[in-house]
Amino acid sequence: MLDAAERLFAQRGPQAVSMDDVARAAGVGKGTLFRRFGDRASLARAVLSTHEAAFQEALIRGAPPLGPGAPASERLVAFGRGMLGLVEAHGELLLAAETGAPCGRFRAGPYASYRFFVSSLLREAAPRLDPDYTADALLATLGAEFVAYLRDDRALALEQIAASFERLVRSLVQ
Template identity: 55%
Template structure:
């Protein structure tokens, strides 16, 4: 994969043709993901559909996972905004235990809504890539903080990764598809899990 240097906002201007192509690519990807399913859509197909060369596609997005992530950027930013500055119980104002439960319920809903694309985003190329890229570190910091607030004697660093691993797309999709668990059941399970772990 390339050294990557995504559209840092400070970087002068994004050239107009580049911006146009980025939009074309995102639109094409969304269209094909809808039409054929995420896992059946190749990067070649997206490039062709967008009327763009393959090199251009990879220049703008680095790899398949990052493209998927870019498609979810809007809804993901909204979610982050909600749990950082939004109303309780997700945002500040509620107790940490309550917030953590709401966080998981929100994330489960997010996965239920955008499962296929999230799967592509989290199915990293190299092992461990999924922990470096995307919104993972923001989620992790948030969960870590809530754990610490709830019970300072816990190993928050450990538990943050552990609790998030119960909310990863691959697992949740498997629980929903293969095991037939409903979103509400997963949410109820998450609530019990959090209460047990935080002892609240």
């Protein structure tokens, strides 16, 4: 089912793919698909899970500056660049996953992992700040919907967004 969904999402874009389309392509009943995933946003999150797992692995065991061994401020900047890379590579899929239900992005497993990672680094790099609130605020600037707005409506290049994120992080941790 996930292979069929990923293939269809890549061909048409997630917004143009129905659960019926995925069930048909996977050779399963629509009920089976709905029982397993519930809705298209959950299906999109499941398809994204392998990409996000690779990114999370790099956070935990990868080379610096994203992985351990770099100062917390450098890891925060590298995290932002890495998240922007995920958004660039899988933006439509992330949008489908993040906007399926109100606050769905914040209740999904990957968000909690990213929030924990960022708040842990903030505790080290900027102990005067509320690390949990600041982590949520930083993550908001990396969400697929916000990045799409910056790219499409504001015509910002990905590098401009990354540089702005870096300036924001550096202003918080000084």
